[in-house]
Amino acid sequence: MASLILQKLGKRELVKCVGNPFEFILLYNKAAKQSGRYPQFSKTSILYINSLNNKYVD
Numbered sequence: 001m002a003s004l005i006l007q008k009l010g011k012r013e014l015v016k017c018v019g020n021p022f023e024f025i026l027l028y029n030k031a032a033k034q035s036g037r038y039p040q041f042s043k044t045s046i047l048y049i050n051s052l053n054n055k056y057v058d
Contacts, residue, residue, distance in 0.1 A: 001028045008034045022053035 005014045008031035017023035025041065026049060032038040
């Protein structure tokens with residue numbers, strides 16, 4: 001997952017999400033969409049990850 005993020009979005013974006021597993025998953029999903037080749041999380045999963053991110057991080 002980290003390799004795909006690094007390849008598609010760059011090191012800066014990957015480093016920004018260190019310590020936030022929710023952001024890591026969201027970033028992976030964004031990279032997976034760009035690749036068109038890797039599996040993506042469902043919309044329901046992404047909504048849930050966003051809610052967890054808002055609850056525990058923001």
